[in-house]
Amino acid sequence: MFAKAEVFQLFPTCVWVHDVAEPESLNLQLTAEIERLERKAPMPFGGLNAWQSKDDLHFKPPFQDFCKLAMAAAKGALGFLKCRYDEAYITSCWANVNRQGYSHRDHVHANNLLSGVYYVRIPARSGSIVFSDPRPQAHVLAPSVSERSNFTSNEHRIEAQAGRLVLFPSWLQHMVEDQPEQRGPHQHRLQRDAEGPGRRGDGSSCALGAAGAEHVTRAS
Numbered sequence: 001m002f003a004k005a006e007v008f009q010l011f012p013t014c015v016w017v018h019d020v021a022e023p024e025s026l027n028l029q030l031t032a033e034i035e036r037l038e039r040k041a042p043m044p045f046g047g048l049n050a051w052q053s054k055d056d057l058h059f060k061p062p063f064q065d066f067c068k069l070a071m072a073a074a075k076g077a078l079g080f081l082k083c084r085y086d087e088a089y090i091t092s093c094w095a096n097v098n099r100q101g102y103s104h105r106d107h108v109h110a111n112n113l114l115s116g117v118y119y120v121r122i123p124a125r126s127g128s129i130v131f132s133d134p135r136p137q138a139h140v141l142a143p144s145v146s147e148r149s150n151f152t153s154n155e156h157r158i159e160a161q162a163g164r165l166v167l168f169p170s171w172l173q174h175m176v177e178d179q180p181e182q183r184g185p186h187q188h189r190l191q192r193d194a195e196g197p198g199r200r201g202d203g204s205s206c207a208l209g210a211a212g213a214e215h216v217t218r219a220s
Helices: 024-040 061-080
Strands: 016-019 050-052 089-098 104-107 114-121 129-132 155-158 164-169 174-176 187-195 213-215
Touching (some): 024 089, 061 089, 061 164
Parallel strands (some): 114 213
Antiparallel strands (some): 050 089, 114 187, 129 155, 187 213
16 A cells, blocks of 8 residues: 555654762752751742742852753753754752642743753652643644553653753743652752753743752652
8 A cells, every 4th residue: 555654753852861870979968058058048939838049059169060960961962962052051050949738830941942950859759840742732632542652642750859860941841740748858959051052032041950950848
């Protein structure tokens, strides 16, 4: 019937997941500094269930080891995409501490090329990061399927895990699931935004996923 049949995977969306080798020492260092910053400026963000630092952590000495990891991951992603650039850098980096009952609704990071999150301390059953299908018309009519896959799903979850760095395009819509009720430490995570090739808009930059640090205390 057919002389030839091919399937083209058009406009794929890449998410890079890096699990740091032996992250315990780095995470202890980051946890101590994030907790020090929260004690110094305890103003809550999103109510009493979350705290967020200023977005200038990439300039502070305690976060330089993390920033090196983030930039290595970002440059790896740029190389994978075969991007041409003179310089890649972190535009902002901040820490989040999420507690029981807190979630972060769908959002994107404007005016950056790549964004990311690094998990510093993650209690059991912490909420995952969830990415949504960026194709606006894909939700109009969805077929019934026998098995979900990357070709038919409209969202994808990546488990929060201490020492894990997740890097993604800044335009990709994502959210953080609710933190379930539990006793013990909260979730700590670092977030960052990175900029490389391309033009930058007039708006303020967001934290770079690969260039930012996030400390999450959840009861992710």
